[in-house]
Each structure stands twice: as C-alpha cells, then as structure tokens.
Amino acid sequence: MEFAVEVKNVTKKYKRFTLSDVSFAVPQGSIMGLIGENGAGKSTAFKAMLNLLRKDAGEVLFWGKPLEDKDTELKARIGVAFDAICFAEILTVKQVGNIGKMTYSNWDAPRFQELVTRFELPEKAEIKTLSKGMKMKLNLAFAMSHNAELLILDEPTAGLDPIARDELLDLFLEFVQDENHSILISSHITTDLEKVADYITFINKGKVAFSKEKDVLLYQHGIVRCGEKDFQLVKEKGCIAWRKNDCNYEILVEDRQSILRAFPHLVVDHASIDEIMLLTVKGERA
Amino acid sequence: MKGLVFKDLITELHELRRMAVFLLVFAFGMPILFSASSGDWSDVYGMPLTMCSVLGMVIINNAFAYDEKSGWMQYALVNPVSRMQYYHAKLLTHAINTITGSVLGLAVSSLLAAVTGQMTLSLFGQLLAQAGATAAALCLIGIWIIPLFLKYGVQKGTFMVMLIFIGVAILCTGLVMISFGSMANPFAEGAPLWTPILLVLIVLGSFVTLYLLGRKWMGEKEF
Numbered sequence A: 001m002e003f004a005v006e007v008k009n010v011t012k013k014y015k016r017f018t019l020s021d022v023s024f025a026v027p028q029g030s031i032m033g034l035i036g037e038n039g040a041g042k043s044t045a046f047k048a049m050l051n052l053l054r055k056d057a058g059e060v061l062f063w064g065k066p067l068e069d070k071d072t073e074l075k076a077r078i079g080v081a082f083d084a085i086c087f088a089e090i091l092t093v094k095q096v097g098n099i100g101k102m103t104y105s106n107w108d109a110p111r112f113q114e115l116v117t118r119f120e121l122p123e124k125a126e127i128k129t130l131s132k133g134m135k136m137k138l139n140l141a142f143a144m145s146h147n148a149e150l151l152i153l154d155e156p157t158a159g160l161d162p163i164a165r166d167e168l169l170d171l172f173l174e175f176v177q178d179e180n181h182s183i184l185i186s187s188h189i190t191t192d193l194e195k196v197a198d199y200i201t202f203i204n205k206g207k208v209a210f211s212k213e214k215d216v217l218l219y220q221h222g223i224v225r226c227g228e229k230d231f232q233l234v235k236e237k238g239c240i241a242w243r244k245n246d247c248n249y250e251i252l253v254e255d256r257q258s259i260l261r262a263f264p265h266l267v268v269d270h271a272s273i274d275e276i277m278l279l280t281v282k283g284e285r286a
Numbered sequence B: 001m002k003g004l005v006f007k008d009l010i011t012e013l014h015e016l017r018r019m020a021v022f023l024l025v026f027a028f029g030m031p032i033l034f035s036a037s038s039g040d041w042s043d044v045y046g047m048p049l050t051m052c053s054v055l056g057m058v059i060i061n062n063a064f065a066y067d068e069k070s071g072w073m074q075y076a077l078v079n080p081v082s083r084m085q086y087y088h089a090k091l092l093t094h095a096i097n098t099i100t101g102s103v104l105g106l107a108v109s110s111l112l113a114a115v116t117g118q119m120t121l122s123l124f125g126q127l128l129a130q131a132g133a134t135a136a137a138l139c140l141i142g143i144w145i146i147p148l149f150l151k152y153g154v155q156k157g158t159f160m161v162m163l164i165f166i167g168v169a170i171l172c173t174g175l176v177m178i179s180f181g182s183m184a185n186p187f188a189e190g191a192p193l194w195t196p197i198l199l200v201l202i203v204l205g206s207f208v209t210l211y212l213l214g215r216k217w218m219g220e221k222e223f
Helices: A042-049 A093-103 A109-118 A132-143 A162-175 A190-196 A214-220 A228-237 A256-262 A273-282 B002-018 B020-038 B046-058 B060-070 B072-076 B083-115 B121-180 B194-220
Strands: A003-013 A018-027 A031-035 A057-062 A078-081 A150-154 A182-186 A199-204 A207-213 A222-226 A241-244 A249-253 A268-270
Touching: A003 A042, A003 A182, A018 A042, A018 A057, A018 A182, A018 A199, A031 A042, A031 A190, A031 A273, A042 A057, A042 A150, A042 A182, A078 A132, A093 A109, A093 A132, A093 B002, A109 A132, A132 A150, A132 A162, A162 A182, A162 A190, A190 A214, A190 A273, A199 A214, A199 A273, A207 A214, A214 A256, A214 A273, A222 A228, A222 A256, A228 A249, A228 A256, A241 A273, A249 A273, A256 A268, B002 B020, B002 B060, B002 B083, B020 B046, B020 B083, B046 B060, B046 B083, B046 B121, B060 B072, B060 B083, B060 B121, B083 B121, B083 B194, B121 B194
Parallel strands: A018 A207, A031 A182, A031 A199, A078 A150, A150 A182
Antiparallel strands: A003 A018, A003 A057, A199 A207, A222 A249, A222 A268, A241 A249
C-alpha cells in the first residue's frame, strides 16, 4: 500500500503537554479523520507534520520523503486549511486568488474561480465582511486550487450549518475520486467523518488510542447495555471501557460478534465514533 | 517569494489609503507650516522627502500587524515558501517601501520647488542625492527592524528597535568622546582615521549581527 503521508513515532514535549510517540499513515486515495477532544494534540500533530514546530523525536514522510523547509516542490503538493482563515481581513476574495497565483507555480486560476462561484463567495468583498462559513470556504478554495494531491484540513466544518457542511463533504468525496488524492482531516463532528472518512485515527491525551479503517471500527466495536450481573461477565470476556449510568452499564467492546456469540441474551448495538470516543475518554477501564 | 511581497504590498496599499490625509499633512502641510512660521524656506524642499521616506519605512509595521492578527506566517510556511524566503521577502518589501517613499518624497519636493519657481538643476541634484542617501539608510535600518519584528512582534519589536538604535548611538558617541575628549566630527579633516573606521564598523556590525540573528530566529521559530 502506498501512503500519502506516514507519521512515525512523532514526539513533541511541552511543559504541560506531550505529543507522545504518535504514528499513523494515510493511504493514497483515502480520507483519514483525526479525532480527539480539545487539547488532545490534533493541531500539534498537524504542526509537527508541517514543520511548524520542531519534533523531539520521530519523522514524517510525504510520499516517502521527509518534508524539508526548502523543498518547495513537495510543499506545493500539499494543500492546507487551518481552522481559521490566515489572510489579512482587509484582503478581498479576488486578491486572495492573486496571492495564490503569485505563490504557486501550479496555481489553477480557473479552478479557484470555479470554487469561488460554487461557494457563492463575493469576489470584491473583504474577508472581514464574510461569514465564518464563507471564510472557511475561501480557505478551502485556496487550498484546493493548486492541484494539491494531499489536503490537510484542521476542523474545516466547524461552525458551519448542516447544508454547508454537506456541501463540503461532497467536495471532499469528489476530490478523492482521483486515486492520487488523499485527505487528512481533523474534526469534532464525528458524524461528518462517519460519512466521508475511510480511516479514523483517535488521539487521546497526546497519544494515538487507535488508527483503524472506519468500517472495521464501526463493524467490530459494539456497545453493550446491561445490568450489574451481566456487566461482570462481559468485563471478564473483554471490554475496552465502561460507564455506569443510573441503573445500568454501557460497555464498549472491541469484538461485537464474539460478545454476541458468548451472550446471546444481550443486546449489543453498533457503536458510533462518538460513542467510541466518549467511552474511551470518559469511561472507566479494567 | 513574489506572492509574499505582493501580499504585503496590497495590505500596505490598503493602509496607505487610510493614511492619505496623514501623508498629505506630513508631506505637504508640515514643511510649509514650519517654513512659514520660521520664515526660513531654505529647507522646505527637503522636508517632504524626509517625511515620505520615513512613512515608507514605518508602513511595514502594518504588514506585520496584519500578519500577526491573521496568523499569516505559519500559513505562508505551509505554502511553497521556505523560512529564509519569508525572511528575505520581508526585507525586500521593506526596501521597496523605503525606495518608493523616497521616490515619492523626491517627486513631492520637486513639485513644491517647481510650483514656487525655485527649481534649479542644482537643487534637483541635491534632492536626488538626499533621496538616494535616505533610501539607502532606511533600507539598512530595515535589517534592524525585520528580525526584531519577526522575533518579538510589532509592539515589542518597535521597542527593541529603539533600544538597538540607542545602544548603537551610545557606542558611537562613547567612541567619539574617547577619541577626541569631547563631541567632535569624526569625519572632519585631520581627525584620526581609526575613529570613523571604527564607527562604520560598529554600525555595519550591528546590521550584520541583526541579519544573522534574524536568520537564526526565523529558522528556529515555532508556531
């Protein structure tokens, strides 16, 4: 399998936080969702990948090559959109396009124009007059107008209404129709990732809790809702985490099928990404 | 790098529009007012030139302020731009600003001289020489400004630039005082040669040091 990006054992230490031994890989032609609560280390991981901070250990390879500061050709193959627009608010949409034209040798002006039209961005409007959703769309239009093969998107759908989010998700799916294109996307809105992601990487407290194929994750994991007596049995059989509600337990199990076989009388629901994340972070562990 | 300079210039142009009244007052009004009040019109043509050049120098603050507010630097570095290209683009923008300021000042001064019927070839030669010297000096000052702004941001950076300026001035004054026992023109005829050489070395040394520090700071910057 070829990877658009491989993150290998990346560590970055701060006084109060450590991104510890983070590893994951985005296969070419796929969408990987990076999930985790606020402060879990998603943005730090992005910055470490993009050389915006010095790594204490580990390496990041883009198409098998480390990203050097001077390697502008490799940088041009990556499109990035942070969670907030990084252009001065007095610039207009058109001027942002002109900056792109002057910055990227492979700038695709018709593509930028097409995206501006598609997103209904007013060309002569200054950024400060745009809504949050429009600013994010402009961010994406810029990131997607230089024939990038990999998009790294930090919370691109945050603060957008469901219609705008859906529109963007469609755009991401269109983007990966080309098998050379890949997306690494961080989001709190796990339902969005359930729609588009092929892989999910979950970062919790600076460490990778898991990095798996989404379908496998959703198919294998299950939630058992039961009383005290069954809880002890399921716990012995193997569970990831659990949470006690008023009078019953919610147990996250890794192998839904084996629990079903062992305890046919129990109801084992499919687990959503939200439930997996919530129980992994907040739940108790054996 | 073209994109970086272009971005800075359009940001500054936007600010310049806001500063048009300020520019008008400082480039035209103040020199005329000063000369009228003192009755000495001999320097009226030089003042607009200085004012415009200084405005050209300080306008880089706006570009930095917008960069800081929008988080542009970190975004620029994920574009096909290296850290050194970013650093040199800022120095280039500053040079363009100061040269444009001096050229604009030269035009304003020449216009003022022409309107008052004082324009001569000799005066134009003087203004041209003053414009060149001002532009060169202010371009060099950019080598102090840019690294400090990159390292400390606009507010703290401005303070640091002033500190460096005062530091270099104290060093140079101290050197002259030691050489001559009092304040004197170190470039005057008959003065010992080593004093002006040392003065030039101090100033050039400060530029080289700040430039190299700028490279180091830019290379190590984290976001």
